[in-house]
Amino acid sequence: MDKKSNYRIIDSQFWLMKVLVYFLLATLFSNLLFGQTTGPEFTVIPLGVLGGGDESNLSSYMVAAGVSDNFVCLDAGTIRFGIRRAIEMGTFRTSESSVMRENIKGYLISHPHLDHVAGLIINSPDDTDKAIYGLPFCIDILKEKYFTWKSWANFADQGDSPALAKYHYVLLDSSLETKIVGTDLYVRPFLLSHASPNLSTAFLIRNNNSYLLYLGDTGADSLENSSRIMSLWKAVSPIVKLHALKAIFVESSFSDEQPLNRLFGHLTPSLLMNELNQLAAFTGKNSLHNLPVVVTHIKPSEKDAVNKIKNELASKNSLELKLVFPEQGIKIEF
Amino acid sequence: MDKKSNYRIIDSQFWLMKVLVYFLLATLFSNLLFGQTTGPEFTVIPLGVLGGGDESNLSSYMVAAGVSDNFVCLDAGTIRFGIRRAIEMGTFRTSESSVMRENIKGYLISHPHLDHVAGLIINSPDDTDKAIYGLPFCIDILKEKYFTWKSWANFADQGDSPALAKYHYVLLDSSLETKIVGTDLYVRPFLLSHASPNLSTAFLIRNNNSYLLYLGDTGADSLENSSRIMSLWKAVSPIVKLHALKAIFVESSFSDEQPLNRLFGHLTPSLLMNELNQLAAFTGKNSLHNLPVVVTHIKPSEKDAVNKIKNELASKNSLELKLVFPEQGIKIEF
Numbered sequence: 001m002d003k004k005s006n007y008r009i010i011d012s013q014f015w016l017m018k019v020l021v022y023f024l025l026a027t028l029f030s031n032l033l034f035g036q037t038t039g040p041e042f043t044v045i046p047l048g049v050l051g052g053g054d055e056s057n058l059s060s061y062m063v064a065a066g067v068s069d070n071f072v073c074l075d076a077g078t079i080r081f082g083i084r085r086a087i088e089m090g091t092f093r094t095s096e097s098s099v100m101r102e103n104i105k106g107y108l109i110s111h112p113h114l115d116h117v118a119g120l121i122i123n124s125p126d127d128t129d130k131a132i133y134g135l136p137f138c139i140d141i142l143k144e145k146y147f148t149w150k151s152w153a154n155f156a157d158q159g160d161s162p163a164l165a166k167y168h169y170v171l172l173d174s175s176l177e178t179k180i181v182g183t184d185l186y187v188r189p190f191l192l193s194h195a196s197p198n199l200s201t202a203f204l205i206r207n208n209n210s211y212l213l214y215l216g217d218t219g220a221d222s223l224e225n226s227s228r229i230m231s232l233w234k235a236v237s238p239i240v241k242l243h244a245l246k247a248i249f250v251e252s253s254f255s256d257e258q259p260l261n262r263l264f265g266h267l268t269p270s271l272l273m274n275e276l277n278q279l280a281a282f283t284g285k286n287s288l289h290n291l292p293v294v295v296t297h298i299k300p301s302e303k304d305a306v307n308k309i310k311n312e313l314a315s316k317n318s319l320e321l322k323l324v325f326p327e328q329g330i331k332i333e334f
Numbered sequence: 335m336d337k338k339s340n341y342r343i344i345d346s347q348f349w350l351m352k353v354l355v356y357f358l359l360a361t362l363f364s365n366l367l368f369g370q371t372t373g374p375e376f377t378v379i380p381l382g383v384l385g386g387g388d389e390s391n392l393s394s395y396m397v398a399a400g401v402s403d404n405f406v407c408l409d410a411g412t413i414r415f416g417i418r419r420a421i422e423m424g425t426f427r428t429s430e431s432s433v434m435r436e437n438i439k440g441y442l443i444s445h446p447h448l449d450h451v452a453g454l455i456i457n458s459p460d461d462t463d464k465a466i467y468g469l470p471f472c473i474d475i476l477k478e479k480y481f482t483w484k485s486w487a488n489f490a491d492q493g494d495s496p497a498l499a500k501y502h503y504v505l506l507d508s509s510l511e512t513k514i515v516g517t518d519l520y521v522r523p524f525l526l527s528h529a530s531p532n533l534s535t536a537f538l539i540r541n542n543n544s545y546l547l548y549l550g551d552t553g554a555d556s557l558e559n560s561s562r563i564m565s566l567w568k569a570v571s572p573i574v575k576l577h578a579l580k581a582i583f584v585e586s587s588f589s590d591e592q593p594l595n596r597l598f599g600h601l602t603p604s605l606l607m608n609e610l611n612q613l614a615a616f617t618g619k620n621s622l623h624n625l626p627v628v629v630t631h632i633k634p635s636e637k638d639a640v641n642k643i644k645n646e647l648a649s650k651n652s653l654e655l656k657l658v659f660p661e662q663g664i665k666i667e668f
Contacts, residue, residue, distance in 0.1 A: 052459075053453075055413070055452060058456070084388075097635065125386075145479045150475045151479040264459075
């Protein structure tokens with residue numbers, strides 16, 4: 001081997017090193033850049049956060065992919081008043097009507113109890129054409145009980161004649177992901193039990209490789225004689241382990257003082273933490289460390305309920321979840 | 335006749351005159367006293383005053399006999415938020431829960447559209463036992479569509495099992511006055527037409543010899559091909575002539591700019607004034623002079639709707655009615 005060929009080997013080794021260094025630097029800069037410029041995977045604007053009787057603040061959460069202006073509404077208890085509050089908070093800079101008509105691209109309804117649909121129905125005369133997504137049990141009740149010409153004009157595309165067809169019912173299938181038209185989001189539904197035999201739904205929302213899980217009202221598996229929450233945890237545990245699940249929205253309607261026989265298909269802090277420990281049993285405790293758990297549907301009829309429930313949850317948070325208490329009109333990013 | 339007997343006659347005439355003077359003075363003082371100390375015949379506290387999509391301010395009016403603390407609620411679109419506003423305004427000095435549970439003795443529902451019943455239904459879990467009064471068409475829809483265990487638990491005493499029987503349905507009869515239990519009020523219902531064939535109700539409320547008339551949503555007779563408002567005016571014209579009718583609550587949902595084929599069973603200022611002129615044709619114009627007409631159900635979705643409707647009504651007020659625009663939580667006395 002002559003001197004020249006030796007140089008060639010050194011040259012080639014040098015070239016390889018150079019490529020490696022460039023690659024590492026590129027990766028490093030890309031990560032730095034990525035960390036600095038990548039926005040959230042999900043933007044959530046709560047339009048209503050409470051259970052119970054306050055008509056101005058009932059369950060409804062606008063969710064967008066990243067920082068998009070195109071939202072789907074998860075439940076629709078309060079719409080108009082929630083948008084007004086969001087505008088007052090500076091979260092939106094347009095009109096109430098424009099947010100409802102232009103920014104909300106569709107509604108995902110977890111279950112048809114009035115406190116989860118009243119805002120949608122009451123505002124339907126002023127709304128634009130869009131889809132209402134739900135499992136068949138839920139859409140059936142919207143058809144039979146609300147958009148009926150008896151309790152309200154039929155603004156949907158099925159049910160009692162004439163169907164005005166402003167809203168298009170889209171039946172979800174538990175075994176499939178469904179695209180949310182007008183957004184970059186996809187949804188897969190899971191059945192929940194809410195004072196058996198009443199049903200409710202959890203929605204697993206996907207943006208690219210990131211997920212957000214929203215549970216509608218639900219009782220604990222133990223009290224509902226059900227394994228629906230367990231099945232949900234099994235299904236989502238792989239994405240939890242990969243840290244692809246960015247947040248869980250789940251209810252804690254009552255404090256631990258509420259008697260177990262008066263829960264009406266709802267959770268308390270203890271029951272919620274029990275269920276989340278079941279999830280940890282699948283994923284390992286570390287996978288849940290710092291996972292945002294957004295606590296929904298607190299019933300304010302109980303005196304000082306919000307603080308009581310906050311304290312009870314904090315005292316039982318051995319999983320070190322990041323507990324989030326949403327406020328009407330204030331944006332949350334995940 | 336001797337001199338003495340002459341004196342007796344003069345004495346007796348004098349005595350008669352004295353009695354007459356005392357009587358006239360007593361009557362005068364009594365009237366002055368009466369005018370100063372007699373309170374109102376009706377106290378009304380609006381819990382929600384608008385039509386349209388604002389979940390926090392939908393039709394609902396608490397009405398009491400005189401200054402009693404015992405109210406009946408005319409419609410129940412917004413309950414909890416309206417009570418909160420009334421407390422903020424100093425109208426009530428107790429808790430939200432106590433006003434709903436103790437001061438509201440029953441609900442009179444004009445028609446079962448969601449914007450007239452949502453507050454009642456959503457707050458039913460926290461309410462006390464009481465009656466829901468309505469015409470059969472209305473109670474039937476409450477039974478079939480709302481308190482069904484599908485859209486809401488059945489807190490009423492009829493309909494889908496189990497009937498929890500917190501609420502007692504009372505069927506009204508158009509030919510009868512019905513006592514509002516827990517108050518000194520009586521009610522007689524009159525059918526209205528609200529986008530035919532949909533029905534609605536006017537309630538003629540009586541306290542002693544005074545009356546208050548509340549019309550639920552209604553279209554104009556001419557556009558509804560109906561004579562229901564005409565029949566109502568005929569029935570109430572005797573009490574209007576006696577000035578025993580203290581106020582009329584009636585809707586003007588849209589401004590005069592709304593096309594007639596897009597009224598959906600509602601009134602505009604022109605249509606409302608036409609109808610009131612029909613009443614004047616029965617009673618004479620002078621009988622309506624200064625009669626309080628409380629304008630309800632303005633739909634705020636139209637830009638600046640409230641001012642537009644106020645101006646249109648004022649410009650057409652040749653009857654010199656006392657136009658009243660109710661505000662949420664602020665007491666009105668009649």
